[in-house]
Amino acid sequence: MTAASQWEAQQARERAAIEKGRRRARSAANGHGKSGDHVEGVTLQQGNAMSMKHVEFLWPGYLARGAVHVVAGHSGEGKSTLMSALSAAFTTGGRLPDGSRAPVCNVLIYSGEEGIQDTLLPRLRGMGADMERIFIPKARYDAAGHVTPFDPSTDIELLKLAVAEHEIGMVVLDPVMALMSTGSGNDARDVRHSLRPVQELAETTGASVIGVTHFGKSTKDRTLEARILGSQAWAAVARSCLVVVRESDSERRVLLRVKTNIARRDGGVVFHLAPLSFDWHGETFHTMGVQWGRVLTGVPETIADAIESDAAKDERIEAMRAFVSDLFDGRDEVPSIDVEAQAKACGVSYRGVQRMARDEMGVLIRRGGNDPSAPWVWRIPPTGLRSGSADRLAPFYCSTEEVD
Structure with a gap:
């Protein structure tokens, strides 16, 4: 047999093997496969058989329902206080920073870096949150009744059930880096792997999930997205990425939209942190709140350059x-x-x-x-x-x- 005929015979055998695999796959799909005859493959769906839907917003232009978002900034710039202010607005139907009215919903907050009873709860109550609509994950339990502390890196699947059961509209994960069970927050593959369950939580429950994270060190001269600590996958996976930047010589801050695929990448809002006090059960509590300022328009980097100028x-x-x-x-x-x-x-x-x-x-x-x-x-x-x-x-x- 010549080399040419050998090659033709090999091609014929390969074509026959491919066709046999197709017949087996079709048979299995139609329910006619033999018992124990497992077929592996990929299901494809044609575009004309799929439906479309509009982006539904929790906060128009900033936070979408059923999506993951990231809020970043330097430590101590008020990111957590900002999240408490937004939570208070969503639990009461209050005014959002741009003047629009917030839809009323339940809010779940995981806080891994602040005290719950002495910091988070007084801040929320001081800003007028409806505390019956605030949920804090405290522990997980299994079928045997064993109770262990809640861990976002391993318990997101269980959290998804709780979010659906309590009809949570907004989930705050502070810090989002707590999702990393293994691997490194600097590795794009590890970050995407850790964020996938959170994406599924958002998509299946319709909640708007917000992950809070930090800027890296010595990043002022980088683009706003590149300042985020760790891999750029944190921002890439998110539907929108918001950053907090403080004025160089004052306490004024701005919240900027630096990455989004749900709205215009434009502008933001001004805010200040302000002390506030309130009485509860005969005691006076002192905490920090947020005062919203003006709405901004313009390129985020240009605004940041202006407010950070020396x-x-x-x-x-x-x-x-x-x-x-x-x-x-x-x-x-x-x-x-x-x-x-x-x-x-x-x-x-x-x-x-x-x-x-x-x-x-x-x-x-x-x-x-x-x-x-x-x-x-x-x-x-x-x-x-x-x-x-x-x-x-x-x-x-x-x-x-x-x-x-």
């Missing part, structure tokens, strides 16, 4: 603003070539001054006539120069009104 950068901005104000000195128009020369003489960035003048002070930078070769000039707008604002977030406010 004092030296602010001084440069004020110097450029003063430079632009002094430019005109009674004139309505200044040639661009003169502006560039003066900027060089004063040691300021011409491009920086140009952006400041156009974007924040309203200067009109146009050609001096209809001739395409006419020189460029800077002109004062009809309404006059805008004085600008020392508020770093002023360019990003959606409105001038605070959210109640």
Whole structure:
């Protein structure tokens, strides 16, 4: 037998084996397989046989029902307090940070880094939560009646049953790293493996699951997503990723949408942490709460860059603003070539001054006539120069009104 005929014979045997496997699979699928004749395979479903559904939101644009989300930030920046504020709103139908009304639902909170009785519960009660709608996982039990402490890394399947039984609408896992039973939070495969049961919990119960985590060290110069501690899979698996960033020289914070496939990747909200007190059973408790500020719009990285800017950068901005104000000195128009020369003489960035003048002070930078070769000039707008604002977030406010 020639080499060619040998090859043809081998191909024929392989085709016959494939066809035999197909017949066995079809027979098993139709219920005609022989006893003990197990067939392995993959079930495929055609797109035209599947239905679609809309994204259902718990908080429009931020939190979807039946999905996993991540909230990240540096330690001590108020992430857990933020989650308590949202929990209080959802248990009472209160106002959300953007002014919308929260749907009423039960909330489950796993807190692995804070005291339940002396920190979490007073914070929730102080912010007005309906405590009958708050659920805390304390222990797990088995069929033999054995009781052990609840462990999110091993008990998510049992938690799924409890979430469904108590009709939980929002689940907070703080910290989400507690899900790691084995492997490393820095390994994408391990992270995806640990998050899969949580995804199934969200999808099967319809709850919005929020995992709280930290930023890594020395990550300020990275993108906001890349700051999240461990593997980028934490953010990649989540339907949306929110981060908390604090102003460099104040206690003001912003919650930003840095990754989402359920809404626009845009803006966020301002908030402050504030002390509050309340009386309960004849005792006065002191805790921390959240005061919501204005709604923001804009690229998250640009907002973060503005709020994290240092004092030296602010001084440069004020110097450029003063430079632009002094430019005109009674004139309505200044040639661009003169502006560039003066900027060089004063040691300021011409491009920086140009952006400041156009974007924040309203200067009109146009050609001096209809001739395409006419020189460029800077002109004062009809309404006059805008004085600008020392508020770093002023360019990003959606409105001038605070959210109640």
